[in-house]
Amino acid sequence: MSARILFVTTAMAGVAASVAGVATAAEPAREPAPAERRxxxxxxxxxxxxxxxxxxxxxxxxxxxxxxxxxxxxxxxxxxxxxxxxxxxxxxxxxxxxxxxxxxxxxxxxxxxxxxxxxxxxxxxxxxxxxxxxxxxxxxxxxxxxxxxxxxxxxxxxxxxxxxxxxxxxxxxxxxxxxxxxxxxxxxxxxxxxxxxxxxxxxxxxxxxxxxxxxxxxxxxxxxxxxxxxxxxxxxxxxxxxxxxxxxxxxxxxxxxxxxxxxxxxxxxxxxxxxxxxxxxxxxxxxxxxxxxxxxxxxxxxxxxxxxxxxxxxxxxxxxxxxxxxxxxxxxxxxxxxxxxxxxxxxxxxxxxxxxxxxxxxxxxxxxxxxxxxxxxxxxxxxxxxxxxxxxxxxxxxxxxxxxxxxxxxxxxxxxxxxxxxxxxSNVERSSAGLAGVWANENTRESIFAALKRKETFATSGTRVRVRMFGGWDFERELMKRKDWVAQAYAHGVPMGADMPAKPAGERAPKLLVQATKDPEGANLDRIQVIKVWLEGGSYKERIFDVAVSDGRKIDAEQRTTPLTSTVDLSTGEYRNSIGAAVLETVWEDPTFDPKQPVVYYARVLEIPTPRWSTLLAVKNQLPLSKDVPAIIQERAWSSPIWFTP
Incomplete structure (x- = not known):
């Protein structure tokens, strides 16, 4: 079994904390605000x-x-x-x-x-x-x-x-x-x-x-x-x-x-x-x-x-x-x-x-x-x-x-x-299970089903990485440093799963707020990417942008960064959380935006390299590593998209 490092940042604790409100006969239940979604x-x-x-x-x-x-x-x-x-x-x-x-x-x-x-x-x-x-x-x-x-x-x-x-x-x-x-x-x-x-x-x-x-x-x-x-x-x-x-x-x-x-x-x-x-x-x-x-x-x-x-x-x-x-x-x-x-x-x-x-x-x-x-x-x-x-x-x-x-x-x-x-x-090619993530006001059928229907959801390859994304036109560059940034994002933009509002006059390009928080018992984060798919000339194109990266790496003019060096020891099936970050976040503006083109944006979050299940099983049984599948993987999470239609 791979090594695990347990620590919870203040940001994680805030996201994970649950406070139950009790309504009295004299005081009707308050409708939770979107910013309170967990x-x-x-x-x-x-x-x-x-x-x-x-x-x-x-x-x-x-x-x-x-x-x-x-x-x-x-x-x-x-x-x-x-x-x-x-x-x-x-x-x-x-x-x-x-x-x-x-x-x-x-x-x-x-x-x-x-x-x-x-x-x-x-x-x-x-x-x-x-x-x-x-x-x-x-x-x-x-x-x-x-x-x-x-x-x-x-x-x-x-x-x-x-x-x-x-x-x-x-x-x-x-x-x-x-x-x-x-x-x-x-x-x-x-x-x-x-x-x-x-x-x-x-x-x-x-x-x-x-x-x-x-x-x-x-x-x-x-x-x-x-x-x-x-x-x-x-x-x-x-x-x-x-x-x-x-x-x-x-x-x-x-x-x-x-x-x-x-x-x-x-x-x-x-x-x-x-x-x-x-x-x-x-x-x-x-x-x-x-x-x-x-x-x-x-x-x-x-x-x-x-x-x-x-x-x-x-x-x-x-x-x-x-x-x-x-x-x-x-x-x-x-x-x-x-x-x-x-x-x-x-x-x-x-x-x-x-x-x-x-x-x-x-x-x-x-x-x-x-x-x-x-x-x-x-x-x-x-x-x-x-x-x-x-x-x-x-x-x-x-x-x-x-x-x-x-x-x-x-x-x-x-x-x-x-x-x-x-x-x-048929066995070795199978993956570990994925997870469904939702941002909902409370853990009830009504609230989680509502999140599913409005597509305020994300997926992971099995890790508990939390990712959320908002789109807007006038987000400030330093917005995510404010304690109320989530409330401001809902007030002035849309969450993942939604359509961008019409482009205001004078605004150059949409801005995306993206935050990812690591699995509290899992690997650190390597990077956040934004995947852009757009309509051009009757067909569609795609491009990948690295928008937030760990370990002090730079993002170059092509909006890409360098890879991290793996810490995985294939002889033991262990890795070290000595690289990567616990939290990554950014306010990103699309430098290639054309207001005449319909666009889809979604975020992809990568963890640092870790051993695949097949490697862990081989190590436990003192067997050769499989040659049919990679020994090392980068677990990941995906946000639901945000759409822009001219």
Whole structure:
């Protein structure tokens, strides 16, 4: 485990402090001022044994367990789960506890056939005693392949896998758990699920999050794989008085479909579609265990930090590459400007969050709490050893053979070598979990959901870096030295997730206030960057500006600085916080601004170099470092954008 240095600056303590106000009958509750908003960290993408795929991996924990773990309780993980997923001896349950509690959370099990696999855990059930049930119990991944084949119209799943009574019971359990664990002011929970469309293996999943105490049965991808049909369901739910949003899954595995130029029917995006999508989908994921979807070197060749946690394959065992254009959010920001110039509305006007997409109910985001694959772990009790550690690092001692049910899939049978290589890399290429950050007045459903809808959000790659950004025209250069700078920023500008007001006469360029505060138990900060995407000549361009840097480095005429030297010791998996800064902040004015050009700005914050989870796991097991992934990474955070439209 990497070295940790614990210290909290005055600025951190001020941001983290919570003061509860009590209203009396004679004194109505005061509406909190925007300047009183605090940063909360959460998880809006997590699976339990109710998800078909999670059950096939060996997961036995359920939504109640997930919420207990998320709020910081110790959870006892069943022996069969840790045996299948982490290679434990399988004889006794294992205690697991999160390193620090989340503030808010939603369990989002796949809605397709939700909960039906639990019947196989009962040896007396009709499913367990059926011929299909016996085959699945002998080879659990077979259940998922049955479902894939059925979705392609080439077969049917066993009737027990689509039992409507079991699906209804599972959904009622999901709703009940979210309500039972909601503790306003301490731990906020949301009812949610994942709509899991996967046309031709291209990921179009959305997490559906309700701001309500009840919710109708999910609309799932067996009913339709068109996002527009999911939106119709969401509109019908809103018409019943329940607020609900959809959050697209990490787009990197979408094969270019997530942020396509066209609608599902192949026609170019029109104004009605753009407005509808922007209303229903205010946010998108930018980081989770399946990599990041900010950008990649192919799309951003001048971004030296673009080669971060790249997972560029479609989901599934065949290892088919995913097309980058249309799969990454920076590209989508540019496409949105182009579409808006033509139809008058922007379909990709997204704020950003991170989450986990962990499939064993244990939402853990620290680098040491990952060991590849789909799982979160307690590194003190669940760290893989021996053969399981080698497998996690892509270093099996014996070749990994594809099962007969996998070879039955045409794309696997057509290229089994590529499928075997994809299977080998499927663990080590996975990232540690991301986090969703919001700036909200209080830790309640209403307040956090409002922050999600107005896009006053940020994402991290798992670290608790806090970042906020404001845009305005007349911010003073020394504004951030004032104690009331946040109140002044709200009063004279807009927070991230919003549109810049119209340019006043006499003002030269927009000014951005950006502040980042380090993880109190993590690495120091290297720099803050502003990413600019703008419309020019019918297309879009991008540029990166270093705007605040640590260690006395200079920012040159090209608005860039020099790299820091890594302190990571690869032999021990430790690093030193002898470089970097605890807090970085700046008032930055765009030196390239053209008032005739629509622009998107967002901030990216980089930590100093630290060891990747795969390095920590290799060191713990005295194994060679993986050659398939970087040994060192720079964890990061991203703000939601601010838009300027002439």
């Amino acid at each position: 940063a909360f960290f959460g998880e809006l993408h997590l699976h339990t044994a109710l998800s078909l795929d999670a059950w096939t991996y060996g997961t036995k924990l359920l939504p109640e367990d997930a919420y207990r773990f998320g709020r910081g309780d110790t959870v006892m993980v069943p022996a069969t789960q840790v045996a299948r997923e982490q290679g434990a001896d399988g004889k006794k349950e294992v205690a697991a506890k999160r390193a620090w509690p989340l503030d808010f959370m939603a369990v989002t099990d796949h809605s397709e056939l939700v909960g039906t696999m639990l019947a196989l855990d009962d040896p007396k059930s009709d499913f367990a005693n059926s011929e299909a049930g016996k085959r699945i119990l002998a080879d659990p991944p077979l259940a998922q392949r049955m479902y894939i084949v059925a979705r392609r119209g080439r077969g049917e799943v066993p009737p027990q896998m689509k039992d409507p009574a079991r699906i209804r019971d599972a959904w009622e359990r999901t709703v009940r758990a979210a309500n039972d664990f909601y503790a306003p002011g301490k731990f906020t929970t949301f009812i949610g699920y994942e709509w899991s469309a996967l046309p031709d293996g291209k990921n179009l999943h959305r997490n559906v999050i309700f701001n309500s105490t009840s919710a109708p049965l999910p609309f799932d991808a067996t009913q339709s794989q068109r996002p527009e049909d999911l939106w119709t369901y969401i509109e019908s739910v809103r018409a019943r008085g329940m607020d609900v949003i959809a959050i697209p899954h990490n787009g990197n595995a979408s094969g270019g479909l997530m942020f396509d130029w066209n609608m599902s029917d192949g026609r170019p995006i029109d104004q009605a579609y753009a407005m509808r999508r922007a209303s229903i989908e205010p946010l998108t994921e930018i980081a989770q265990i399946k990599g990041q979807s900010e950008t990649v070197p192919m799309l951003s060749p001048n971004d030296e930090f673009a080669n971060f946690e790249v997972l560029d394959r479609l989901l599934g065992p065949a290892g088919v590459k995913s097309a980058p254009p249309g799969s990454y959010i920076r590209d989508a920001f540019g496409r949105g400007l182009v579409i808006q110039s033509g139809v008058g509305a922007n379909p990709f006007k997204y704020g950003v969050i991170g989450s986990s997409d962990i499939h064993n109910a244990l939402s853990a985001s620290d680098e040491a709490a990952s060991a590849g694959g789909q799982f979160g772990i307690d590194p003190q009790t669940m760290l893989p050893r021996g053969e399981f550690a080698k497998k996690a690092l892509g270093q099996p001692t014996t070749p990994q053979k594809l099962s007969a049910s996998a070879l039955a899939l045409p794309e696997v049978a057509a290229d089994p070598k590529r499928a075997e290589e994809a299977q080998r890399l």
